[in-house]
Amino acid sequence: MTPTRRKGEGEAAREAYGQPQQPYGGPPQQPYTGAPQQPYGPPHQQPAPGQPRQPQRSPLRGLITAVIILAIFGGGAWYVWDYNTNPNGGKAKKEAARTEQNAEAKTHDPHVGDCVKVDHPNGEPLPTIVDCTSPSAQYKMGERLIGADKQCDRASYDYSISVTGRRMADYTMCFTKV
Secondary structure: OOOOOOOOOHHHHHOOOOOOHHHHHOOOOOOOOOOOOOOOOOOOOOOOOOOOOOOOHHHHHHHHHHHHHHHHHHHHHHHHHHHHHHHOOOOHHHHHHHHHHHHHHOOOOOOOOOOOEOOOHHHHHHEEOOOOOOOOEEEEEEEEEEOOOOOOOOOOOOEEEOOOOOOOOOOOEEEOOO
């Protein structure tokens, strides 16, 4: 029994060699006759009586759309302007909060000669600058030693606080009793 073989595309093409073939398997092309063609798009027809006409866009609709777009952009521009210029809001509030935070930080960063009272919130000493004539003044800062391993001289100073992990270098503050 011999297996039957079907004709492949190559064999069919060889048999039809020399005969005109249709390009890409499409219908045969007609020669150009020079006849005028219809314009692109659907032909313009009048609606049959009884059928509704397609409504035309009114210029009022375009005007309303333009006003809405201008209102949106105008509102956004006003918000940005107000945020940046209003003394009671936006940028001014952020600046005031930053200034207050900086002022608060300065009250806990004594310099040589400042008097402090020392609180222990969360178990860590926190020096707060006070007036030296105030009854709450406990210590007077005598020296700031830069470096993590620096120690205050016990004979000269009564109290010390080591500060680490801030933006500046590690340091030790040395205090005497007021």
